[in-house]
């Protein structure tokens with residue numbers, strides 16, 4: 372920044388002028404309390420308009436929820452089969468063997484269910 376007293380350049384962040392010794396006012400740190408109310412005012416009126424437009428265009432279903440359900444319905448049976456096979460093959464105890472079989476067949480059943488839904492549409 373430049374010294375307001377003698378006009379010579381000083382390092383950014385310097386508190387005193389290296390040429391004449393004048394106390395330098397830091398423009399970056401001082402106006403912090405003044406900045407806060409400024410951005411809040413223009414943001415608030417703009418946001419509700421956007422939200423209304425998005426929900427109307429998507430017929431009430433948010434795209435994030437839709438993709439979340441699709442991802443969960445695809446990931447869940449795959450994880451179920453993987454976990455089921457893992458416990459089934461290790462067979463550390465009768466309980467884990469039964470749990471593994473249950474997970475495996477539930478996951479398999481969900482995938483077969485989705486496949487049958489997909490083939491019915493074509």
Ligand SMILES: [Zn+2]
Nearest residue numbers: 374377388391
């Ligand atoms: Zn100076």
